[in-house]
Every structure is written in C-alpha cells, then in structure tokens.
Amino acid sequence: MTQPFKTRIGIIGGGQLGKMLIEAAQPWNVEFNILEASSDCPSGKYATNFIEGSLMDDAKIKELAAISDVITYEIEHVNVNTLFELEEQGKTVIPSARILSVIQNKGRQKEFYAEHALATSSFLLMPSTEAKTANLSIFSGEKVVVKSCTGGYDGKGVAILSKEDVLADKVPSIFPGEVVLEEFIQDAIELSVIVARNAADEIKSYPAVEMVFDPKINLVDYLFAPSKVDTAIQREAKDLAIRAIEAFDGVGIFAVELFVDNRNRCLINEIAPRPHNSGHHTIEANYTSQYEQLNRVMLDLPLGETDLLTPAVMTNILGSDDVTGDYRLDGLSDLAATQGAFLHWYNKAASKPGRKMGHFTVLDTNLEDAIAKSNALRDKLRTVKP
Numbered sequence: 090m091t092q093p094f095k096t097r098i099g100i101i102g103g104g105q106l107g108k109m110l111i112e113a114a115q116p117w118n119v120e121f122n123i124l125e126a127s128s129d130c131p132s133g134k135y136a137t138n139f140i141e142g143s144l145m146d147d148a149k150i151k152e153l154a155a156i157s158d159v160i161t162y163e164i165e166h167v168n169v170n171t172l173f174e175l176e177e178q179g180k181t182v183i184p185s186a187r188i189l190s191v192i193q194n195k196g197r198q199k200e201f202y203a204e205h206a207l208a209t210s211s212f213l214l215m216p217s218t219e220a221k222t223a224n225l226s227i228f229s230g231e232k233v234v235v236k237s238c239t240g241g242y243d244g245k246g247v248a249i250l251s252k253e254d255v256l257a258d259k260v261p262s263i264f265p266g267e268v269v270l271e272e273f274i275q276d277a278i279e280l281s282v283i284v285a286r287n288a289a290d291e292i293k294s295y296p297a298v299e300m301v302f303d304p305k306i307n308l309v310d311y312l313f314a315p316s317k318v319d320t321a322i323q324r325e326a327k328d329l330a331i332r333a334i335e336a337f338d339g340v341g342i343f344a345v346e347l348f349v350d351n352r353n354r355c356l357i358n359e360i361a362p363r364p365h366n367s368g369h370h371t372i373e374a375n376y377t378s379q380y381e382q383l384n385r386v387m388l389d390l391p392l393g394e395t396d397l398l399t400p401a402v403m404t405n406i407l408g409s410d411d412v413t414g415d416y417r418l419d420g421l422s423d424l425a426a427t428q429g430a431f432l433h434w435y436n437k438a439a440s441k442p443g444r445k446m447g448h449f450t451v452l453d454t455n456l457e458d459a460i461a462k463s464n465a466l467r468d469k470l471r472t473v474k475p
C-alpha cells in the first residue's frame with residue numbers, strides 16, 4: 090500500500106458535492122467508491138469503484154458498503170433504512186442514520202428543534218388535506234410558508250401562499266402528503282453556519298455566510314462571506330448552530346441554515362447533514378474547506394482551522410432558460426481574466442433551465458470589490474447551445 094490512508098470512503102450520490110469531496114482528498118490519495126444512477130454524473134470518473142444504481146436500492150447500498158470502510162451521502166434522499174441496518178452490522182455511517190432520518194422529514198426536523206429549545210419559526214404539522222382547517226391566526230402577516238415534509242430540495246418542496254389560498258384548500262394540489270405550515274419570516278436575512286464535529290467530540294464552526302436569493306426560482310443567487318450582520322448576531326447564529334449539532338450528537342459536517350428576522354432574532358430554518366452549497370467558497374477562502382473537513386472527520390483526524398482567509402463571493406452557474414440538453418459554457422475567458430476568480434464545473438451530462446451546472450468564487454481583500462467582480466461575471470458565464 091502506498092496510500093497513507095487505508096480507509097475507503099463510499100459516497101451515496103455522485104453529484105457535484107461528491108466530486109468536490111473527492112477532489113479535496115486527492116493530495117492525500119484516499120480511495121472513494123460511488124453509488125449513482127448513471128456513471129455519467131459529476132463524480133463518476135473520479136471513483137475507484139463505481140456502482141450504478143438507485144440511491145434507494147438496498148442491495149446496491151450494501152454493495153457499496155461491502156467495499157467501503159465508511160459510508161457518507163451527498164444528498165438526503167437515500168435509503169435510510171439500509172443505513173440503519175449497516176450501522177447495526179458495525180459499519181460507520183457519517184452522519185448517522187438517526188440524524189438523517191430526522192432531517193429527511195421537514196416535520197420531524199421542526200419538532201426536533203422545538204423539543205430541544207432551538208429557536209425556529211412557529212409551525213403546524215398536518216396532512217395537506219387538513220391545511221384548510223388550520224388555525225392560521227398563530228402566524229403573523231398575510232402569508233404562510235408551506236413545505237412538503239418529504240422529497241423537497243432546492244426550494245422545490247416549498248411554496249409561499251396567502252392565508253386566503255390555504256383556507257381555500259389550495260395546499261393538497263401543491264403537496265399531496267404531510268406538510269409543515271410555518272410563519273413567513275418577513276424580510277429575513279439568510280445565513281448559513283457550517284459546523285463540523287468529529288468522533289473525538291471536537292467541534293468547529295465556519296464564519297457565517299450571507300445568502301442572496303433569486304426570488305423568481307427560490308434558489309441562492311450568490312452568497313458572501315463574511316456576513317454583514319452585526320457581530321453580536323453572528324455570535325448568536327454560531328451558538329445556535331453549535332447547540333443544534335450538539336443536540337443531534339452529530340458527527341460529520343452540517344450546514345445550519347438560519348433566518349435573522351426583523352427583530353434580529355436568529356431562527357433555524359433547516360440543517361443539511363452534508364457539504365452544502367453555502368460552503369463552496371471555503372475551498373479557496375478558508376484554511377480548511379468544508380470538503381476537507383468532512384474527509385478529516387471520516388479519516389478520524391483532528392479538525393482543520395475554519396477561519397476565513399479573505400472575503401469571498403460564491404455564485405451558482407445555473408442552466409440557461411433556453412437550453413435543454415447539449416451545451417457549452419460561455420464566458421470562460423472573462424473569468425480567466427479576472428484576478429481572484431475560480432471556476433468549478435460539475436460535468437453534468439445535460440443543461441436544464443435553473444439546474445446547478447457549476448459555480449465560481451471570487452476572492453478580494455475588499456468584499457464590495459469581490460461582489461462587483463462577481464456581478465460582472467455572472468451574466469457572462471452561461472450555458473449556451475453548442
């Protein structure tokens with residue numbers, strides 16, 4: 090064996106998060122195995138062993154586990170029952186099946202925060218057919234946020250409705266199953282605090298990042314670090330995020346998405362038990378990226394420093410509205426000519442409107458300059474027909 094690490098890591102899911110996780114471990118020469126529906130996925134070609142199959146397929150997950158010492162996942166929609174079984178057989182799953190099973194269900198997630206006195210917006214949980222009879226007076230304002238308990242991602246399981254529409258029974262046609270109805274946080278500032286914890290109980294958080302959303306598609310437009318909110322609020326966000334991961338007794342990496350409401354209260358929105366879009370910038374901007382940090386956890390190493398080295402802006406490159414299928418990327422030479430700009434391209438087989446195709450990060454000693462450079466690049470970097 091020439092590798093320093095004998096630990097073989099199995100990732101359920103072959104998307105961009107898995108790709109960047111593998112890239113982060115290249116200097117260490119760690120072996121990764123991947124399970125994904127098609128080998129034509131972002132991380133397929135980086136895997137030592139690639140298993141083709143559904144992320145819900147019990148037998149395929151077990152096949153992956155048989156050739157891996159540690160199992161992780163880069164998406165929440167995986168067969169958690171199989172993960173429970175693997176843990177019973179002694180396999181290490183990071184983060185644990187117990188945590189994933191709570192997080193997979195937005196309703197159980199909200200209950201978890203309420204039970205552990207972790208600040209979150211007020212909510213009601215019910216089958217969507219009963220939403221019309223819900224006591225909406227507990228929510229201030231005219232709007233209600235409706236979330237499907239299962240199956241949502243990238244804002245697709247979330248709808249913001251008027252109270253009138255909820256009472257007029259519009260919810261069942263949007264989400265058929267169990268739903269969370271929650272208070273709409275007016276003018277929320279959205280922060281994310283990434284927290285890492287290893288099996289030796291070491292815990293570190295990253296400086297809060299602030300997200301700017303595209304209201305049209307409910308997807309992050311760009312995010313920047315450091316956040317501009319008061320340091321006292323940032324401290325509160327960090328404390329809340331750390332308390333949440335301690336309450337979960339979590340080992341792994343976690344992105345804690347938070348709202349700061351107009352009374353400056355921090356409220357947990359949701360937690361992703363994996364590397365997250367809001368931590369892409371850590372690859373270039375922090376001492377230790379979120380990806381290297383998760384690798385450290387899985388390899389049983391001490392955690393790395395999380396400090397920000399320089400202000401940074403991360404922008405998702407989304408598939409253009411007029412391109413479906415084959416594509417090429419326009420604007421690369423503009424990016425290459427911009428000092429402090431870094432491209433991450435995900436190698437997706439096809440472009441689709443709004444699909445995350447890649448991202449770029451811009452570093453600058455001054456945050457406002459980094460934002461200006463990013464804005465200049467963001468309209469140039471786009472997928473076009475080949």
Ligand SMILES: Nc1ncnc2c1ncn2[C@@H]1O[C@H](COP(=O)(O)OP(=O)(O)OP(=O)(O)O)[C@@H](O)[C@H]1O
Nearest residue numbers: 210234241242243244245246247271272273274359
């Ligand atoms: N209670 C709320 N008040 C105001 N806005 C909200 C609320 N809940 C969700 N949103 C908006 O909808 C977005 C998506 O919600 P959420 O993060 O719960 O869903 P998601 O599908 O998991 O999204 P993603 O995968 O992008 O994180 C939030 O980032 C926020 O902009």
Ligand SMILES: [Mg+2]
Nearest residue numbers: 244346358359
């Ligand atoms: Mg979210």
